[in-house]
Every structure is written in structure tokens, then in C-alpha cells.
Amino acid sequence: MRFPLLLTLQASWLTVCVATQHYPTTWGHYDLCKSHGYTDEGPTWYYMACQPEAADMTKYLKVFLDPPNITCGDPPETYCTLENPYMCNNECDAATEELAHPPELMFDFEGRNPTTFWQSSSWKKYPKPLAVNITLSWNKTIELTDDIVITFESGRPEQMVLEKSLDYGRSWQPYQFYATDCLDAFTMEPKTVRDITQHTLLDIICTEEYSRGYVWKNDKTVRFEIKDRFALFAGPKLHNMASLYGQLDTTKNLRDFFTITDLRIRLLRPATGATMVDENNLSRYFYAISDIKVHGRCKCNLHANSCIYDKEKLTCECEHNTTGPDCGRCKRNYQARAWSAGSYLPIPKGTANICVPNSVGPVNCECFSHSNRCSYIEVLNTVICVSCKHNTRGQHCQLCKLGYYRNASAELDDENVCIDCNCNPFGSDTDRCNGTGYCKCKEGATGAKCHECLPGYLWDNGCKCK
Numbered sequence: 001m002r003f004p005l006l007l008t009l010q011a012s013w014l015t016v017c018v019a020t021q022h023y024p025t026t027w028g029h030y031d032l033c034k035s036h037g038y039t040d041e042g043p044t045w046y047y048m049a050c051q052p053e054a055a056d057m058t059k060y061l062k063v064f065l066d067p068p069n070i071t072c073g074d075p076p077e078t079y080c081t082l083e084n085p086y087m088c089n090n091e092c093d094a095a096t097e098e099l100a101h102p103p104e105l106m107f108d109f110e111g112r113n114p115t116t117f118w119q120s121s122s123w124k125k126y127p128k129p130l131a132v133n134i135t136l137s138w139n140k141t142i143e144l145t146d147d148i149v150i151t152f153e154s155g156r157p158e159q160m161v162l163e164k165s166l167d168y169g170r171s172w173q174p175y176q177f178y179a180t181d182c183l184d185a186f187t188m189e190p191k192t193v194r195d196i197t198q199h200t201l202l203d204i205i206c207t208e209e210y211s212r213g214y215v216w217k218n219d220k221t222v223r224f225e226i227k228d229r230f231a232l233f234a235g236p237k238l239h240n241m242a243s244l245y246g247q248l249d250t251t252k253n254l255r256d257f258f259t260i261t262d263l264r265i266r267l268l269r270p271a272t273g274a275t276m277v278d279e280n281n282l283s284r285y286f287y288a289i290s291d292i293k294v295h296g297r298c299k300c301n302l303h304a305n306s307c308i309y310d311k312e313k314l315t316c317e318c319e320h321n322t323t324g325p326d327c328g329r330c331k332r333n334y335q336a337r338a339w340s341a342g343s344y345l346p347i348p349k350g351t352a353n354i355c356v357p358n359s360v361g362p363v364n365c366e367c368f369s370h371s372n373r374c375s376y377i378e379v380l381n382t383v384i385c386v387s388c389k390h391n392t393r394g395q396h397c398q399l400c401k402l403g404y405y406r407n408a409s410a411e412l413d414d415e416n417v418c419i420d421c422n423c424n425p426f427g428s429d430t431d432r433c434n435g436t437g438y439c440k441c442k443e444g445a446t447g448a449k450c451h452e453c454l455p456g457y458l459w460d461n462g463c464k465c466k
């Protein structure tokens, strides 16, 4: 029986504060979507940008192979080792559990000995290339937060491309090319991640770093370096995440670079060892992968701090009145202003950019013709008019400014709705008046505007005793 799995997301503030730690989980700053608070108007919610904690994303993917029947063992095959063509005691048989190498063994728990791995058929149709595509699909946008690491139990491929899709597999872009000879395989100059700068971060490179060295059995991994790329903005130990957030906030291309819905590993040529391909012993050449690491975050546009995994699909638990798998739109009845993603800025709590309920205030910035500009006050969850003219004030310019009073014979949208109190500056206490225009007089003064004196008083810049 399958239960929905809730990714819980309590960021560890402790870890954030340990400055000397390598690669602190500073992304965890954004772990709360809202908090309770108080204003003059009573209790309210304060909204903050928030996002789910980074996690092992291989638990939530589906894997597809192309060709679909490329996994070894049907019919059963015997394999030789690359180093010693006479050592042919590895058997693959899909019908026997202990001898089968299905794709899910690329994602099971590793750390056991011997390792478990997926394995392809051997290169029986040489010289036709032995090419295999491994597609990992999340059916959901995710943001990569750590290096992608692929561990090969065969030799590492001599040619391979890592590709990504941002549109659920409709279109693909390369992430990185891998070859023993980049010029020969892809007509690209060989580079490494160390050649990349802030300005060339989006460049796609070919690297020879992860293809050579089959003889060194420990060099089994092929890597796509995410953290080295982060470090170009956040510093070598990722101390200055604020700088990275700032860049991610303002540069959509950069944000998209680390965002994927699918990954595709295109295996184009298996390891062949140091010598020519031995056509008489093609059982030496195949692909075998024991582990693929993809660490990332369920992408919710900074509008959710958790995702649920239900019916084999990740979905954001949207806050801020947003909805959709990525919190990518406003809920019904919360469309008083256009949807926008949350922002990492200002550090450390960001801006929630919540969706505004239609029912809070008039939807179309109603200011009784005294203003045509409104502003949304997030703390109060309210739309208010800005720069009310004609001596008005208030959320909808429905009140008179101090020193003015309501003209009882004018409608609310009349330019003359507010009349100057016109209180005599010497005779009255303040320049304010009541709702009928009467000013508050100083001792001895009288009249609506306090410009006359009571009996026994004489006018002399105000009313003085006789």
C-alpha cells in the first residue's frame, strides 16, 4: 500500500549559522511561508518567500530506456571483462532475480557490496553504435541543488551527453558533453568546470575529465558540477548565498539553467579500453550503471515550503493564495492583481508576492475618481488608493483630509466633496473642524470659524478680555 509522502521541511538554522561548514544548507533560509503578527488593526499574517528543502530527487522520478529492450538478460548473456577478454563469468539473466540488472538498480540504496546495477546488452551489432538513452522524468519542475553524479560499473563511456528538458520532454538542451576526445567526438575544445566564469556560466562545455582512465577502477563517476557553478556567485564554500539569490532573482536564464523537468543521459560509445575494439569478443563492451544521484528541490516559485508525492507525482502544497503543480497561478477569487513568483530579495526573508483576494476592497482600484493608482499592502492584505486628490484621504479616498470637512450636498466622487474648514488661526484651537464645518474655538472666541468674540471679549489677533 502506498501512502502520500510528505516532504517535511524544517530547515536547520543551526547549520545555517555554522559559517565554517562546507556547503551549509543556507537555502534553508526560506523555510516559512507566513507567520502570525499584530498591527494596529488587529492580528494579521506576515507573508514570506518560501521553498521546500532540497532532497534526494531520485525517489520521485520515472525512468525510460531507449531502445526499451536494451537491458541485458533477455535472452541470457555472458559477459567478459574489459581488461581480460578470457574472464567471461558474468551472466545476465532477466528471469533470475540474482542475475537480473533492471533499471531500478540505478536508484536503490547503495553502500552494499557487491553493488547493484543496471546493465545493457553488449555491443553485438558492432560497428553500429551501441547507443542508449536513459530518460529520468519528474513530470514536475525541480531545481538542482547539488552535483549530478553517475556511477558506472562498466568503464565510463567514451562518448556521452547529459541533456535536460524544461518542458516535460518536448524539447531538449545539452547540459554537458563528455568524451575521451572532445574535438574528435563533438568538435569542441575540451574544458573543465574550472574554465567557467560568472560570464560563461551558461556555456555548455565538453569535458574529458570523466571519460578517461578506465584502468583506474576507482574513477567510476561522471559528474555534472552544480556547486562549482553556484560557487562562482556564492564563493568557494557557498558562504555568500545572498549574492547567488540576487543573481537567481534577477536573471531568469540563470534560474532556468538549474531548473529541469527531465534529464536524459545519452550513452553514445561504451568504454573500449586502451586497444582497438575486439570484434571477436564483443561481450566485453556494454554499459552498466550502479547509481545516479540527483539532488534538488521541488520548485514552487517561492510560494510553498513542501511538496507531496501522491499517485507517483510531486505537487507543491501552495500557500500565498496560489495554486497549480508549481504554484504558478493565483487561486480563483484571488486575482485582484497578476500572479508573480516570490522573490529571494530582500535577504533573508524575501518577498512573498501573494495573490490578492478579489473581495478585499474593490478589484479595480476604486478611489471615487480622486486617484487612479492603488497599492497592495501585504501586511494588511489590503488594496489602498495612493495619492488621493481633491483634499481626500482613506483606503478609497472616501474621507476628507484633516482641515477639511465633508460637503453634505456633494456626491463622494465630486471634486468638491471636501471643503476647507477655514478655521480662524487666531480664534481656533486647531485647523480642524467637525463634520458640519464648526471649528473648536479658544477661550472667548465663537462663531463657526471662531472669528468672532463672545460678550466681554475684544478682537485683537484672537479674543482678549476687555
Ligand SMILES: [Ca+2]
Pocket (backbone or CB within 6 Å): 105, 106, 107, 108, 109, 110, 115, 116, 117, 290, 291
Ligand atoms: Ca544500485
